[in-house]
Every structure is written in structure tokens, then in C-alpha cells.
Amino acid sequence: xxxxxxxxxxxxxxxxxxxxxxxxxxxxxxxxxxxxxxxxxxxxxxxxxxxxxxxxxxxxxxxxxxxxxxxxxxxxxxxxxxxxxxxxxxxxxxxxxxxxxxxxxxxxxxxxxxxxxxxxxxxxxxxxxxxxxxxxxxxxxxxxxxxxxxxxxxxxxxxxxxxxxxxxxx
Numbered sequence: 001x002x003x004x005x006x007x008x009x010x011x012x013x014x015x016x017x018x019x020x021x022x023x024x025x026x027x028x029x030x031x032x033x034x035x036x037x038x039x040x041x042x043x044x045x046x047x048x049x050x051x052x053x054x055x056x057x058x059x060x061x062x063x064x065x066x067x068x069x070x071x072x073x074x075x076x077x078x079x080x081x082x083x084x085x086x087x088x089x090x091x092x093x094x095x096x097x098x099x100x101x102x103x104x105x106x107x108x109x110x111x112x113x114x115x116x117x118x119x120x121x122x123x124x125x126x127x128x129x130x131x132x133x134x135x136x137x138x139x140x141x142x143x144x145x146x147x148x149x150x151x152x153x154x155x156x157x158x159x160x161x162x163x164x165x166x167x168x169x170x
Contacts, residue, residue: 010055013044017059024065031066038063054097057086061101064108073108080105099128103143115150122147141167 020037023030042059049055064079080101087098106121126143133140148163 008044008047010045010048013041013048013059014055016041016044017055017062020059020062024062024069028069031069035063035066038066052086052090054087054090057083057090057101058097060086061097061104064101064104068104068108068111071111073111076108077105077112080108093124094128094131096128096132099125099132102128106146110146110150115154119147119150122150135166 016037020034020041023034023037038059042056042063045053045055045059060079060083064076064083067073067076067079083101084098084105087095087101091098102121103125106118106125109115109118109121122143126140126147129137129140129143144163144167148160148167151157151163152160
């Protein structure tokens with residue numbers, strides 16, 4: 001892509017982001033290469049579109065995922081919070097991209113034992129997912145299980161059982 005468009009073209013930034021995602025999915029052993037690609041993508045996307053563009057938020061979200069893969073939850077939250085702010089402002093509260101980052105951030109807050117914030121973000125994802133998908137969708141089940149786990153960790157067993165029951169999907 002950089003031969004046809006030049007090394008700083010937005011298409012190159014998108015390609016680098018995609019390559020970073022590929023390395024992320026290969027294994028944790030590829031996280032350094034993935035992060036290198038995401039940093040290059042972020043620089044290009046920021047220069048081409050500005051820091052508040054949804055494509056920048058996509059790369060920031062992906063950088064957060066690398067930090068989660070490395071169990072670096074505070075670092076992940078730095079990226080997720082910025083991506084959330086961009087996606088909220090540019091895509092709106094009903095966007096699946098906004099919801100996905102809310103879920104990712106919720107998982108990191110959950111891992112940091114910041115349960116109130118995790119619950120808030122999980123519920124944001126659930127609100128959007130229920131509007132976009134059926135209640136039998138896998139992503140609805142996953143977030144309901146996460147919410148149930150928080151209630152279980154708090155000793156709220158009746159609520160946890162109710163949510164675990166709702167979290168089954170076909």
C-alpha cells in the first residue's frame with residue numbers, strides 16, 4: 001500500500017492497524033510486533049485525520065487490547081478511555097464500536113477490582129447489544145456473565161444466579 005500511496009497515506013495506516021490485529025491474534029509472543037504496527041498506524045491516522053477521528057479510536061482500542069493481553073490493565077485503560085471518548089463524541093452512544101470499547105474497558109476495570117466502573121461499562125455494552133442483537137446473541141450472553149460475576153464477587157448471589165440464567169444463548 002505504501003508504494004502506491006506513500007508511507008503516510010491513511011490507507012497505509014489502516015493496513016498497519018490490520019497487520020497489528022493479525023499479530024495480536026497469532027499469540028502473545030507477537031504482541032511487541034503488534035504494538036509496533038499499532039504505533040505506526042496511530043501516527044499515520046492521527047496525522048491524516050486528527051486525534052479525534054474514529055479510525056484513531058480503533059487503533060487506540062487495539063493498543064489497549066495488547067496491554068490486556070500482557071496483563072497491563074492500567075495501561076490498557078489509558079488507551080480505552082481515550083478511544084471511548086472519541087467514539088462517544090464521534091459515533092454516539094448507540095454505536096457498536098463505542099459499545100465494544102466500553103466492554104473492553106469494563107473488563108480492565110473488572111480485573112483491577114474497580115467493580116462499580118466495570119459494571120457501568122458492561123451495562124453500556126449490554127444496552128447497545130440488546131438494541132442491535134437479539135437477547136440470544138453470544139455477545140449479550142458474554143456481558144451478562146461478566147455482570148453476574150461482579151454480583152457474585154460482591155456476595156449478591158440471587159442477582160448473580162438470575163443473570164447467569166439469562167446469559168445462555170442458542
